[in-house]
Amino acid sequence: MKTAEEIFNQLKEKFENSVVELKSDKPVESFIIVNPLEVDKICLFLRDEKDLQFDSLMNLSGVDDANGTKEKDEKGLETIKGGTLSVYYHIESTKLRHKLTLKTSTDREKPEVVTVTETWKGADWHEREAYDMYGIVFLNHPDLRRILMPYDWEFGYPLRKDYKNPEFYQGMKVPY
Amino acid sequence: MALKTEEMVLNMGPQHPSTHGVLRLELQIDGEIIIDVVPHIGYLHRCFEKHAEAMTYPQVIPYTDRMDYLASMYNEFGYALAMERLMKIEVPERVEYIRVIMGELQRIASHLVALGTYGADIGAFTPFLFCFRDRERILHLFEITCGARLLYNYIWIGGLSHDLHPDFIRLTKEFIKDFRPNVKELNELLSYNRIFIERTANVGLLPLETAINYGVTGPNLRASGMKWDLRKDDPYSVYHKFDYDIPIGKGEKGKTGDCWDRYYVRVLEMEESLKIIEQAIEQIPDGDVTSAIPKRVKPPEGQIYTRVENPRGELGYFIISDGSINPARVKVRAPSFVTMQVFPELCKGFMIADVVAILGSVDIVLGEIDR
Numbered sequence: 001m002k003t004a005e006e007i008f009n010q011l012k013e014k015f016e017n018s019v020v021e022l023k024s025d026k027p028v029e030s031f032i033i034v035n036p037l038e039v040d041k042i043c044l045f046l047r048d049e050k051d052l053q054f055d056s057l058m059n060l061s062g063v064d065d066a067n068g069t070k071e072k073d074e075k076g077l078e079t080i081k082g083g084t085l086s087v088y089y090h091i092e093s094t095k096l097r098h099k100l101t102l103k104t105s106t107d108r109e110k111p112e113v114v115t116v117t118e119t120w121k122g123a124d125w126h127e128r129e130a131y132d133m134y135g136i137v138f139l140n141h142p143d144l145r146r147i148l149m150p151y152d153w154e155f156g157y158p159l160r161k162d163y164k165n166p167e168f169y170q171g172m173k174v175p176y
Numbered sequence: 177m178a179l180k181t182e183e184m185v186l187n188m189g190p191q192h193p194s195t196h197g198v199l200r201l202e203l204q205i206d207g208e209i210i211i212d213v214v215p216h217i218g219y220l221h222r223c224f225e226k227h228a229e230a231m232t233y234p235q236v237i238p239y240t241d242r243m244d245y246l247a248s249m250y251n252e253f254g255y256a257l258a259m260e261r262l263m264k265i266e267v268p269e270r271v272e273y274i275r276v277i278m279g280e281l282q283r284i285a286s287h288l289v290a291l292g293t294y295g296a297d298i299g300a301f302t303p304f305l306f307c308f309r310d311r312e313r314i315l316h317l318f319e320i321t322c323g324a325r326l327l328y329n330y331i332w333i334g335g336l337s338h339d340l341h342p343d344f345i346r347l348t349k350e351f352i353k354d355f356r357p358n359v360k361e362l363n364e365l366l367s368y369n370r371i372f373i374e375r376t377a378n379v380g381l382l383p384l385e386t387a388i389n390y391g392v393t394g395p396n397l398r399a400s401g402m403k404w405d406l407r408k409d410d411p412y413s414v415y416h417k418f419d420y421d422i423p424i425g426k427g428e429k430g431k432t433g434d435c436w437d438r439y440y441v442r443v444l445e446m447e448e449s450l451k452i453i454e455q456a457i458e459q460i461p462d463g464d465v466t467s468a469i470p471k472r473v474k475p476p477e478g479q480i481y482t483r484v485e486n487p488r489g490e491l492g493y494f495i496i497s498d499g500s501i502n503p504a505r506v507k508v509r510a511p512s513f514v515t516m517q518v519f520p521e522l523c524k525g526f527m528i529a530d531v532v533a534i535l536g537s538v539d540i541v542l543g544e545i546d547r
Contacts, residue, residue, distance in 0.1 A: 029480055057391050059481060059492050061507035088494065090481045090509075094388060094404060101481065122391030125517045133225070148218040148546060158223055 001098045004030045007052065015042055023103075031088070031101035036113040039089075039104050040140075043119040046091065046100070054100065057120035059090040062130030066161040068108055080162045085111045085134050091120075106136065115141040133159035181207055188531065190219050196293065197542030201531065208527045213520040220546035228506040233259060233473040234333055236506065241327040243508065244544035246289050249282035249318070250486045252331035257412055258482035258493040259333045263475045270463035271335050272414045277348070277456045278318070278330070280449040284355075285314040286487035287442045294439060294536040295366050298375050303366040310358055313351050320344065334468040345457055352450055359446060367443060376439060377430030380522040380534035384433065390518040394489025394511050396538055399425035399441045400433035406485035418455045420448045435537035442539070474501050488512050488539060508547060512540040 008022040011032065018038035024030030034042050046054040068083025089102040106113055115138040116123045127138045128147040135157040138144055146153060155166040165174050189200040198219035204212040224243060228236045240255045241248040253275055260267060292307030315325045320341040322330040330337050366372055382392070384400045397404055405422045407415040423444035425437030477499040483492040489511030496505040515538050522534050 029478070031479075055388050058483065058490065059494055059507070059509040061494050061505070061509075063496060063505050063507075066504075088479075090492070090494070094402075097409070120391065121386075121389050122514055122517060125513065146218075148221040148223075150218070158226055163226075 001096055002052070003098075004032065004100060007046075007098075007100055008032050010049075010052070011042065011045075014045060018042060029101060031103045033103050033105070036087070036104040036106045037139075038114070039087075039102070040114040040116055040118060042102070043089070043091075043116045047119050051096070053093045053095050054091045056092050056094055057089065057116070057122050057126070058092055058099075059088075060116075060123055060126035060130065061088050062086070062134040062136050062159070063088060064134060064159060064161045065105065070162075077164055078162050080108070080160075083108045085136055087113050087130060087136060089116070111136040112139055113137070114139045117141060133157055135160070183211060186528070190216075196535070196540060199540075199542055199545075201535075203528065203531065205528060208529075210523045210526055210528065210531060213523045213531070215516055215519060217516065217542070217545050220542050222547065224508070224547040225506055228503055230502065232501045233475070233503060236503065237332065238327070238329045240508075241329060242543060243510065243547055244486065244488065244491075244512070244541045245326060246286045246541055247282050247487045248327050249278045249331065250484065250491065252328065253279050253413075254482065254484040254486065254491045254493055256331045256333050257484060258480055258495050259473070259475065261482055262478060262480045262495060262497060263333075263470065263473070265334045265468055265470065267334060267468050268463045268465065269414070269461050271465050271468070273456050273460045274336060274340060274465065275331055276413055276415065276418075277453055277460075278321075280452045280456075281314050281317060281348075283449045283487045284446050285311045287446050288314075290442055290487075290536075290539040291362065291366070291439065294539075295372070297532050297536040298372060300366055300369065300372060303362060306358065306362060306365065310355055313355075317344065317347055317351065320347070332469055333473055334470055336465040339465045345460075348453065348457060352454060355450065356447075359443065363443065367440060373429050373436060375533055376435035376537065379430075379435045379526060379530050380438075380537060381431055382433040382438075382518065382522055386518065386521060387433070390521075391514045392489070392518055393514070394485065394487070395441045395445060396438055396489065396515055398422065399438040401425055401427075406483060406490060410483065412482075412484060414456075415452075417459070418452045420451045423448065435533050438537040438539075472501070474499070483509070486511055488541065488544070489515065508544075510544040510547060512542075512544045513547075516540055516545055 011019045018035035020033040022032050046052050063086045065084045065086055068080045071079050084105040085108050086105045092099040130136050131144055132146045132149050156163055183206050186203045190198040200216040202214040224239050227239055237252055240251040244251055288307040288311040292304040295303035319325050322328050322338055382400050387397050387400045401424055403422050403424050423441050425432050425441055429436045475497045479496040481494045483490050492509030494507040498504040523531050
């Protein structure tokens with residue numbers, strides 16, 4: 001069983017520039033910030049290293065940080081420009097019984113994160129959900145399609161903070 | 177001359193009685209053999225997570241009820257637990273005991289639906305009626321406690337909406353006494369039924385390595401032979417005070433991790449839940465169940481991932497708070513959502529009729545997959 005700090009030091013040694021920071025100032029949970037384009041290698045290392053063995057992905061969630069510049073149009077609806085979208089990985093080792101949270105942030109205008117489906121197959125649908133809800137593109141993902149929304153949904157990504165409902169969808173009025 | 181064969185695609189659902197809701201399975205078949213399955217989900221998508229962002233923290237609770245509608249108590253339990261950890265609220269002991277009793281009753285009720293409908297899927301209709309008869313008793317217990325039978329809004333952040341009904345303890349004891357022989361009856365009727373075993377043993381094998389890699393949890397993981405239960409492995413509430421066992425699949429009728437194992441683990445789990453309820457009822461302390469409920473829920477800035485062992489597996493809540501009265505993000509890690517991913521792996525190489533048997537054995541709830 002290892003603490004987040006020990007794991008952070010171990011990662012820092014191996015991936016010097018891709019592991020950015022250990023954040024533990026907020027209450028409750030500390031997490032490690034990593035580079036979105038290197039996260040696959042880091043995860044593979046976390047899974048296969050003998051004293052880490054993170055064999056299970058508990059949860060993967062996209063998050064809209066909403067930290068860009070906010071602009072209001074004439075109807076009072078907000079549009080966010082710039083800033084970041086994030087992905088959180090909650091992983092655990094069922095053998096060594098430790099847990100870890102990883103966070104990676106990517107540009108809101110061109111959100112790209114490397115997939116971790118190679119490491120944990122269970123990440124597949126979670127990543128599709130993050131793509132569906134936030135538009136985060138997971139590079140090298142085997143089957144990146146919408147999952148919960150209709151396949152032909154072309155009105156944006158619902159969980160973004162500046163999402164606007166379309167007026168019509170296939171001839172049906174949406175706001176009722 | 178051999179007949180020419182070719183692959184074809186067969187659609188199962190979205191309106192199919194054995195898909196337990198609105199799920200479409202695109203089966204790629206060669207004759208009767210399944211080559212691949214592509215599940216299409218999202219027919220019940222309500223975007224709970226978007227709703228949650230527009231609500232205050234206590235207002236989210238009724239929405240969590242509607243995800244896994246067969247285990248609403250446990251959904252509330254998980255959410256309340258996450259919020260209490262985020263806000264560092266100390267909950268009175270009596271509340272914890274009542275939550276555990278409700279949670280375990282819910283587990284039995286949920287497993288009864290799983291087992292009953294599984295029998296009905298395979299063609300045994302009588303066990304379905306037996307299971308629903310017993311489930312009705314549990315729903316009655318919930319009804320006298322909080323007025324609702326399925327969607328309770330009972331477990332609140334820091335406490336409960338009502339204390340127990342004066343009759344609750346007596347009725348629960350009676351239920352336990354009557355229910356034990358019924359489990360035995362169910363075993364004679366279904367579990368050890370020759371036809372049932374033929375349909376389920378050695379079908380839909382889930383190897384342990386695959387299960388862990390896909391993140392499968394709950395009874396489905398335990399049926400593959402791993403003793404993993406968050407009640408013991410990541411303890412929460414007062415579960416550490418009780419004496420109970422974690423049943424795992426042993427491959428009694430076929431190989432470990434087949435449909436029969438997944439079915440039978442649930443039967444055994446009901447007995448363990450009864451044990452917990454019995455002990456909790458004996459030990460339950462007095463106290464006020466509403467004393468720790470905060471007047472204004474405004475957690476500090478931060479984030480938390482909390483998980484509980486729901487009847488279907490690991491139910492996780494990932495909550496990000498920006499310091500206001502609305503959550504900035506609520507993400508639910510639904511156990512059925514993860515289990516559904518592994519489903520194509522289970523089906524490959526089996527027959528079309530086995531798809532129904534496998535789908536019933538993993539026990540999904542579409543309300544939770546689609547959220």
